[in-house]
Amino acid sequence: xxxxxxxxxxxxxxxxxxxxxxxxxxxxxxxxxxxxxxxxxxxxxxxxxxxxxxxxxxxxxxxxxxxxxxxxxxxxxxxxxxxxxxxxxxxxxxxxxxxxxxxxxxxxxxxxxxxxxxxxxxxxxxxxxxxxxxxxxxxxxxxxxxxxxxxxxxxxxxxxxxxxxxxxxxxxxxxxxxxxxxxxxxxxx
Amino acid sequence: xxxxxxxxxxxxxxxxxxxxxxxxxxxxxxxxxxxxxxxxxxxxxxxxxxxxxxxxxxxxxxxxxxxxxxxxxxxxxxxxxxxxxxxxxxxxxxxxxxxxxxxxxxxxxxxxxxxxxxxxxxxxxxxxxxxxxxxxxxxxxxxxxxxxxxxxxxxxxxxxxxxxxxxxxxxxxxxxxxxxxxxxxxxxxxxxxxxxxxxxxxxxxxxxxxxxxxxxxxxxxxxxxxxxxxxxxxxxxxxxxxxxxxxxx
Ligand SMILES: Nc1ncnc2c1ncn2[C@@H]1O[C@H](COP(=O)(O)OP(=O)(O)OP(=O)(O)O)[C@@H](O)[C@H]1O
Ligand SMILES: [Mg+2]
Numbered sequence: 001x002x003x004x005x006x007x008x009x010x011x012x013x014x015x016x017x018x019x020x021x022x023x024x025x026x027x028x029x030x031x032x033x034x035x036x037x038x039x040x041x042x043x044x045x046x047x048x049x050x051x052x053x054x055x056x057x058x059x060x061x062x063x064x065x066x067x068x069x070x071x072x073x074x075x076x077x078x079x080x081x082x083x084x085x086x087x088x089x090x091x092x093x094x095x096x097x098x099x100x101x102x103x104x105x106x107x108x109x110x111x112x113x114x115x116x117x118x119x120x121x122x123x124x125x126x127x128x129x130x131x132x133x134x135x136x137x138x139x140x141x142x143x144x145x146x147x148x149x150x151x152x153x154x155x156x157x158x159x160x161x162x163x164x165x166x167x168x169x170x171x172x173x174x175x176x177x178x179x180x181x182x183x184x185x186x187x188x189x
Numbered sequence: 190x191x192x193x194x195x196x197x198x199x200x201x202x203x204x205x206x207x208x209x210x211x212x213x214x215x216x217x218x219x220x221x222x223x224x225x226x227x228x229x230x231x232x233x234x235x236x237x238x239x240x241x242x243x244x245x246x247x248x249x250x251x252x253x254x255x256x257x258x259x260x261x262x263x264x265x266x267x268x269x270x271x272x273x274x275x276x277x278x279x280x281x282x283x284x285x286x287x288x289x290x291x292x293x294x295x296x297x298x299x300x301x302x303x304x305x306x307x308x309x310x311x312x313x314x315x316x317x318x319x320x321x322x323x324x325x326x327x328x329x330x331x332x333x334x335x336x337x338x339x340x341x342x343x344x345x346x347x348x349x350x351x352x353x354x355x356x357x358x359x360x361x362x363x364x365x366x367x368x369x370x371x372x373x374x375x376x377x378x379x380x381x382x383x384x385x386x387x388x389x390x391x392x393x394x395x396x397x398x399x400x401x402x403x404x405x406x407x408x409x410x411x412x413x414x415x416x417x418x419x420x421x422x423x424x425x426x427x428x429x430x431x432x433x434x435x436x437x438x
Contacts (some may be wrong), residue, residue: 036385101399103397103434104420104432104434105422105430105431107431108430112422115426136436137436140436140437143434147431147432147434178324
């Protein structure tokens with residue numbers, strides 16, 4: 001698949017029920033997060049579920065709150081903060097998965113949050129395939145991503161899978177080609 | 190909802206748990222008696238309560254026969270569900286019956302139940318189902334009754350007699366069985382699973398240090414079904430299921 005350079009405006013043209021790999025460098029990471037949660041989702045009136053296996057949801061929520069991004073329709077599946085975290089540190093907008101190896105649980109938490117948000121159209125972000133690849137074999141990972149993208153397509157939801165160029169590998173490229181409709185280079189904002 | 194009137198609706202009893210109805214290709218075959226079995230804490234009671242809540246949503250009256258937990262506590266367990274409505278209890282669309290009341294009615298309060306007592310107990314249970322027009326029944330647990338039946342034959346006859354009578358009443362039943370943790374069998378007495386129409390096995394799975402809840406439909410007369418193992422999550426939107434990833438393991 002050809003990678004096409006793009007910012008968030010370009011993402012807005014993508015039709016619903018698409019699963020897209022967003023290839024980016026660390027430099028554009030936060031543009032992508034903000035672009036999806038602050039521009040893409042509100043413009044399309046979507047609920048958003050953000051799965052983080054990279055940095056704690058608390059950090060993402062903190063950064064977005066500083067920028068006054070409205071997170072009322074955004075929820076987080078947090079695979080990094082673990083259960084060891086104190087109850088007081090927890091955020092009502094996040095559910096916590098004990099380990100990034102519990103991929104079925106990730107799937108169930110995404111479904112749980114989509115239902116809790118009320119069943120509107122939705123966008124699901126997976127941050128990132130590289131983080132998940134550290135903890136899971138390529139085979140398990142592609143099985144999980146196939147299941148996730150098929151489920152979300154059937155729901156008419158958008159799926160964005162982050163792929164960090166710094167950690168790119170042929171294996172990851174193969175998985176993304178298998179499970180997504182398109183690989184898009186994100187050079188936002 | 191119109192689903193109860195459709196052809197599938199007549200033959201199928203939707204549990205309302207999407208994942209499970211999908212595994213069963215459209216719900217439990219109506220009038221079946223199904224063993225829901227697993228060790229402690231695997232979600233048997235929660236799943237069965239949800240079965241009754243969704244039944245009430247569909248206008249199907251349900252009875253929960255409680256042996257181990259007090260009805261008040263069970264009612265509390267239903268409240269967090271998004272689809273719980275206090276009216277369901279007020280209007281007796283869901284009714285909790287203490288198993289000991291049925292023992293009294295059947296005059297089987299003694300710790301041992303013989304053939305005659307077993308028949309009387311079936312009568313008491315089916316009588317409650319009939320008088321309330323219940324379409325769904327949960328017995329939590331059938332194991333506590335089996336413990337009073339002295340022989341395997343008595344257990345077999347009791348479950349067979351009960352399932353048969355419930356089917357005639359047009360009632361679909363979940364019979365909960367408790368197996369000790371770590372034991373690879375479907376029921377404590379080893380005869381229950383043979384007489385029932387279906388077996389749903391709940392369990393725990395340890396994988397690389399992660400503890401997961403699982404569900405597997407082991408048998409279900411009257412329908413084709415997936416036999417695969419699913420990961421189960423108990424949430425306030427109900428039981429959610431996802432296929433267990435195989436990953437070549
Ligand atoms: N809706 C829910 N959300 C989150 N956790 C739940 C929910 N319902 C139940 N649980 C948890 O799951 C555990 C097991 O549930 P449940 O009582 O249904 O299992 P069980 O198989 O009936 O256990 P037992 O053999 O002890 O009767 C409970 O201890 C409870 O903490
Ligand atoms: Mg129980």
